[in-house]
Amino acid sequence: MNAETLAPAPAAAGVGTYCYHCGLPNPSAGQGARYITDVLGEPRAFCCPGCQAVAESIVSHGLSNYYRERDQVSPTAALPEADDILARFDHPAAQKDFVHREGRYACTDLSLEGLTCAACAWLIERRLGQQTGIAQATVNVSNHRLRVVWDDTVTPLSQVMATLEHIGYRARPFRSDTHAAQLKQASRAQLIRLAVAGLGTMQAMMYGLGLYIGAFQGISEEYRDYLRWISGLVTTPVFLYAGWPFYRAAWQALKTRSLNMDVPVSIALIGTFLASWYATLTQAGETYFDSVCMFIFFLLTSRYLELKARQRAGETAASLLTLTPRLAHRRSATGDWETLSADDLVPGDHILIEAGEAVPCDARVVSGLGRVSEALLTGEPLPVEKGPGDRLIGGSINHDQPLQAEVTRTGQDTVLATLQQLLSRALSEKPLIAQKADRMARFFVGRVLVLAVAVYVGWQFVDPSQAFWATLAVLVATCPCALSVATPAALTTATHTLAREGFLLTRGHVLDSLSQATHVVFDKTGTLTQGRFALAELTASGIDRQRALSLMEALETGASHPIADAIRQQARSEHVPLLTPETPPQLHAGGGVSARIDGRDYRLGHAGFALTDHDAGSDEHLVLWLSEQLDDGRLSALARVIVQDILRPEALPVLQALHARGLKTLLMSGDPSRVPEQVANALGMTSWQRGMTPSDKQAAIAALQADGAVVVMVGDGVNDAPGLGQAHVGVAMGSGTDLAQTTADVVLLGDRLPSLVPAFELATRTAVIIRQNLRWALGYNLAILPPAALGYVPPWLAALGMSLSSLVVVINALRLRRRH
Numbered sequence: 001m002n003a004e005t006l007a008p009a010p011a012a013a014g015v016g017t018y019c020y021h022c023g024l025p026n027p028s029a030g031q032g033a034r035y036i037t038d039v040l041g042e043p044r045a046f047c048c049p050g051c052q053a054v055a056e057s058i059v060s061h062g063l064s065n066y067y068r069e070r071d072q073v074s075p076t077a078a079l080p081e082a083d084d085i086l087a088r089f090d091h092p093a094a095q096k097d098f099v100h101r102e103g104r105y106a107c108t109d110l111s112l113e114g115l116t117c118a119a120c121a122w123l124i125e126r127r128l129g130q131q132t133g134i135a136q137a138t139v140n141v142s143n144h145r146l147r148v149v150w151d152d153t154v155t156p157l158s159q160v161m162a163t164l165e166h167i168g169y170r171a172r173p174f175r176s177d178t179h180a181a182q183l184k185q186a187s188r189a190q191l192i193r194l195a196v197a198g199l200g201t202m203q204a205m206m207y208g209l210g211l212y213i214g215a216f217q218g219i220s221e222e223y224r225d226y227l228r229w230i231s232g233l234v235t236t237p238v239f240l241y242a243g244w245p246f247y248r249a250a251w252q253a254l255k256t257r258s259l260n261m262d263v264p265v266s267i268a269l270i271g272t273f274l275a276s277w278y279a280t281l282t283q284a285g286e287t288y289f290d291s292v293c294m295f296i297f298f299l300l301t302s303r304y305l306e307l308k309a310r311q312r313a314g315e316t317a318a319s320l321l322t323l324t325p326r327l328a329h330r331r332s333a334t335g336d337w338e339t340l341s342a343d344d345l346v347p348g349d350h351i352l353i354e355a356g357e358a359v360p361c362d363a364r365v366v367s368g369l370g371r372v373s374e375a376l377l378t379g380e381p382l383p384v385e386k387g388p389g390d391r392l393i394g395g396s397i398n399h400d401q402p403l404q405a406e407v408t409r410t411g412q413d414t415v416l417a418t419l420q421q422l423l424s425r426a427l428s429e430k431p432l433i434a435q436k437a438d439r440m441a442r443f444f445v446g447r448v449l450v451l452a453v454a455v456y457v458g459w460q461f462v463d464p465s466q467a468f469w470a471t472l473a474v475l476v477a478t479c480p481c482a483l484s485v486a487t488p489a490a491l492t493t494a495t496h497t498l499a500r501e502g503f504l505l506t507r508g509h510v511l512d513s514l515s516q517a518t519h520v521v522f523d524k525t526g527t528l529t530q531g532r533f534a535l536a537e538l539t540a541s542g543i544d545r546q547r548a549l550s551l552m553e554a555l556e557t558g559a560s561h562p563i564a565d566a567i568r569q570q571a572r573s574e575h576v577p578l579l580t581p582e583t584p585p586q587l588h589a590g591g592g593v594s595a596r597i598d599g600r601d602y603r604l605g606h607a608g609f610a611l612t613d614h615d616a617g618s619d620e621h622l623v624l625w626l627s628e629q630l631d632d633g634r635l636s637a638l639a640r641v642i643v644q645d646i647l648r649p650e651a652l653p654v655l656q657a658l659h660a661r662g663l664k665t666l667l668m669s670g671d672p673s674r675v676p677e678q679v680a681n682a683l684g685m686t687s688w689q690r691g692m693t694p695s696d697k698q699a700a701i702a703a704l705q706a707d708g709a710v711v712v713m714v715g716d717g718v719n720d721a722p723g724l725g726q727a728h729v730g731v732a733m734g735s736g737t738d739l740a741q742t743t744a745d746v747v748l749l750g751d752r753l754p755s756l757v758p759a760f761e762l763a764t765r766t767a768v769i770i771r772q773n774l775r776w777a778l779g780y781n782l783a784i785l786p787p788a789a790l791g792y793v794p795p796w797l798a799a800l801g802m803s804l805s806s807l808v809v810v811i812n813a814l815r816l817r818r819r820h
Contacts, residue, residue, distance in 0.1 A: 019047035020067075021055050040064055057166040063126060086158035086165075089173075095157065096411045098173040105135055106152040109145055110171040112164075127167055131155060146171060190304050193242040197297040200238035201290070207231040208290035221283070228280045231289035239273050243296045264448055268475040269295060275468060286469075291794070295476060301807070328360035329353075342410075349407040353398045361394045362414045363405035370401035389568065444781070448478045455789045466791050473788040477798035478781045487770050490813040494766040497817050502734075502752040503759045507745040513728045514763035516710045520658055520756075521701060521723065523715035524669040524676055525622075526562055527733060527753075528683065529645040533566035537642040546576050548639040552626055554579040555593045555604045563624070563643055591693075592624070601629040602638075606672050608691070611635050622671050647679065650754050655683045657757045668697045668723070697723035714748075714756070731756070766816060773809040780805045 018024065020039065024047055035052040036043050039059055046052040058066055089095065099108045112124070124146065128137035133155030138147045148160060164171045207227045214224060250266035269292060276287040328342045329352040337352050342360035345351065350366065353359055359372070365388050372386045373396060386392065392405055394414045452474050459467035495505050505511070522528050540548040553571040556564035557580075581595040588594065592605015603610040603626070610625040612635045626639040655665055664686040669676040672691035680688035689700065701711050701723050713720070713727035724730030724744045732744035733751045748755060784801060787793050793801075 019051050020044035021046055021051035039067060054167055058127075063167075086161050087156075088158075089161065090156045090158050099157070102149060104151065105149050106157075107147070107149045108157070108173065109147050110161075110173060112139070112146050112169050112171055124164065124167070124169060127163060128160065131160070131163055134160070187304075190300065193245070194297070194300045194304050197238050197242040197293060197300050200234050200242070201293040201297040203234045204231050204238075204290040204293040207234070211287070225280070225283060228276075228287050228289075231287065232277055232280055235273070235276075235289040235292050238293050238296055239269065242300060243269055243292075246296075246299070264452070264475045264478075265295075265299065267449075267452075268472050271468070271475075272472050275472075288469075288472075288794075295802075298802070298804070299806070345407050345410050347407050347409065351405055351407060353392075353403045353405060355398055355400050355402055357398055359392045359394050359396050359398065359405075361407055361411075362409040363392045363394075363407050365390045365392060366404045366406050368401055368403040370403050371399040372403075373397040373399060389565075389572070444478075448475065451478075451785075451789075458789075459791070463791075469794070470789060470791045473791070473793045473798045474785065476802055477784040477788040477793055478802075487773070490766050490770045490773060490816060493813050493816040494762055498755075498759055498762060501755045501758050502749040503755040504747045504749055505745070506747060510729055510745050511763045511766050513710060513745075514712065514760055515767040517663060517712045517729065517760070519664045519666060519704055519709045519711045521666045521668055521697075521704075521711060521713040521727065522685075523713075523720050523723075524667060524671060524679055525645060526716040527714050528648060528651045528667070528679055530648055533563050533643045533645050535566055535570045535641060536644040538570075538639060539641075540639040541637060543638050546574070548626055549574060549576045550579045551597060551602055551638070552604055552641070554581050554597050555585050555595050555602060555626075557581060557585055557595075559585070559587070559593065562645075566643065603627045603629070603635060606670075606691075608672060611637055622673050622675050647682065648753060652683055654753050654756055655685065658760070659684065661760060663760075668692050668700060670694075694720070694722045698726045701726045714753075715744075762816065769812055769816060773812055776808060776812075777805065 035046040035049060037046065037052055037055050037059065038044070039055055044055065046055060058064065095106075095108075099106050101107070124139050125137050128134050128148070133151040133153075134148065135151065136147070136149040139145075150157075150160060161171050207230050210227050211219070211224065211231075213219075214227075246262045246269065247266050249262040254263065272288050272295075273292050276289050276292070279287050327339055328345055329337045329339055330345065331350040331352070332338045345361055351360065351363060353363075355370070365386050367388060369385070369387045372384055372392060386403065391408075392403070394409075452471050455474050456467050456471040459470050491511060494511055498505060538545060538548065543551075549567075549571045552567045553576065556567050579597055581597050582599070583596045585593045585595040588605065588609060591609030592603060594601065594603045596602075605624060607623065607625055610627040622643045622645065624641040624643060625637055626641065627635040627637050630636050658665055665683075667676055667680045667683075667685050667688035669679075669688070669690050670692055674690075676688050676690040679685075689696075692700070697713075697720065701713060704711050705726075705728070711727045712729040712731060713723050714731040714733070715721075715724055716733035720732075724732060729746065730744035731746040731748060734747055734749045746759075780801070784793065784798070788798055
């Protein structure tokens with residue numbers, strides 16, 4: 001259907017019975033249309049200034065082909081909303097719940113109104129692609145959803161929305177909490193189609209059985225025709241309703257000049273259905289109504305099982321969304337506790353968490369002692385003791401004592417929200433192996449269609465009466481459904497299984513890369529060690545101990561590193577006076593921190609950073625130095641601090657298991673002392689390096705990769721972020737910094753280092769199962785092809801075999817849910 005059919009062109013300039021854009025009657029047609037614009041070389045009439053403005057915008061940007069390619073007219077276009085209304089979406093407070101960062105870009109999902117067909121999606125993607133600052137714009141026609149990745153320093157969100165308004169589409173933020181409802185609705189709709197196909201199959205097979213028996217034992221023509229008519233009537237709703245998703249998907253593929261597995265499926269279904277009705281009406285030939293019903297039923301069954309597998313893989317993301325409570329108790333200006341929505345909390349608010357309640361957001365305990373369960377997030381079955389200064393994760397459960405806490409992070413900045421975004425990103429990405437399988441399936445579809453034509457032509461010379469049915473059998477039997485399902489079924493099942501183990505994938509390529517890994521690089525502090533530091537020794541020179549602790553605590557203001565926690569804990573235990581930095585402390589990755597306090601510049605960190613001349617390479621322990629910058633620029637030592645940490649008890653078994661798999665393990669630490677050497681020797685690691693800056697770690701990993709190594713890195717700090725990004729797979733500890741987690745490809749919930757072992761095991765098993773599935777799918781298609789082409793496989797048997805082939809790969813993939 002073209003634009004002329006949708007909206008007739010005016011007979012003369014200024015005259016038009018219907019609006020060229022929306023297709024509605026033009027109220028001014030009889031008086032000479034007032035709104036005229038040249039489109040596709042001719043004057044077109046529009047019903048209102050809104051439709052005219054949309055058409056002018058489309059034409060001015062060189063997108064007039066939209067009117068040639070659309071197959072439905074757009075609804076009446078509204079006038080663009082006032083700029084000040086759209087500008088409200090640029091406010092950071094408005095964006096905090098639906099916009100998140102991906103590097104230097106902002107990313108959001110928008111719901112679209114007015115989207116009617118694939119041409120609309122083409123128009124939106126092309127128009128946004130022309131706009132400065134837009135890095136990616138992808139439209140999902142099925143759920144009317146637009147994903148935009150853009151540089152908000154160049155183009156504000158309101159301008160993106162205004163661009164869409166000007167071409168006739170209204171965009172608003174997508175609510176992520178409706179996703180579960182959408183999945184449930186999709187599952188229910190598919191289940192209804194499956195039920196219709198199942199009932200129709202039973203009835204059609206019952207009537208078909210009578211026809212098959214009659215073919216051998218004899219049957220009068222009136223009974224034969226009666227059974228054919230009844231079978232056809234039963235099959236029609238199955239064909240039209242239950243089979244509709246196949247025809248729609250095939251049509252969308254053909255419109256975009258591509259092939260998918262629904263193309264041969266639809267050709268086979270439509271051909272069999274029409275041929276069976278032709279045989280019924282002409283009382284000549286055979287009918288295969290039961291084959292149509294069975295084909296649709298078996299195919300829907302395999303796809304329904306795949307849908308359920310994908311839903312189970314997304315349960316972890318959905319559960320993260322439901323952990324945080326909706327209400328909170330906040331201290332008001334009068335000192336009373338008021339109940340309000342958790343969405344209204346802001347950092348700095350003081351909240352009360354009653355016994356048995358969930359923590360409404362990320363917070364830090366101010367007063368009270370109690371036990372808090374973080375099992376839903378970390379997997380730890382026992383509650384964790386929490387006291388003043390300890391961090392609370394939103395969604396954890398306070399067990400027995402009321403706690404007062406200060407809000408630290410809310411909304412999209414909380415730990416749960418970050419993990420949900422990372423997991424959603426992983427589930428939306430398609431690994432390389434899945435892309436290869438899709439390309440293989442498309443290649444196979446094209447060859448199947450060519451082969452089907454060749455089979456039809458060949459049978460014309462042998463037995464023309466069998467040509468049609470042999471061709472249908474080839475189309476059905478060799479449909480690459482199992483080939484397309486083989487990889488995603490295994491990947492989604494493995495992703496869900498690892499999430500239960502605390503190994504949260506945030507990128508889609510992880511399993512593929514893990515199965516090929518050769519080297520595992522570890523950071524030391526907080527990764528192989530517990531990261532719970534204590535000040536073993538503090539030696540001050542020139543100032544007293546109390547002053548040194550006060551300066552160190554001030555320098556670590558706002559820091560989240562475990563060493564900072566140890567310093568704060570020691571300072572509070574000795575009740576030292578609190579100092580406030582004149583400038584916010586500046587973090588120097590891999591070195592330390594610096595700030596100006598009481599008119600002087602101070603540093604705290606490794607010797608190479610905090611001292612002018614010092615070699616800490618021979619230190620047996622982790623040593624930090626507190627120094628003051630003198631007037632001549634030199635750094636003078638004020639205190640020497642020895643910090644001790646202990647190995648994680650699970651580190652040695654994990655390293656031994658990795659060595660047993662043939663993996664080489666390396667330690668890359670920013671600690672310049674001899675502690676990294678001691679740790680590496682204790683764990684039997686392949687090699688170690690100390691005193692490394694973030695760029696040193698990144699360069700070392702890049703050198704390994706240049707030699708052909710596939711590198712996995714495990715770390716937790718800011719100084720690990722470049723290395724995590726450089727490695728083929730970056731694994732961040734759950735208690736690590738935000739930068740480390742968002743850079744990494746995996747987050748270890750609850751710092752469960754042992755989950756690395758089943759991850760490598762499951763990655764290997766996943767690769768094996770994917771190869772098994774692909775071999776089965778290809779082997780079955782190649783094996784069934786000759787008998788189908790020679791006419792030995794009737795269409796109903798081909799449908800059964802093809803559907804069972806798809807079920808085999810899904811059931812094989814579900815074996816990944818079990819741990820060996």
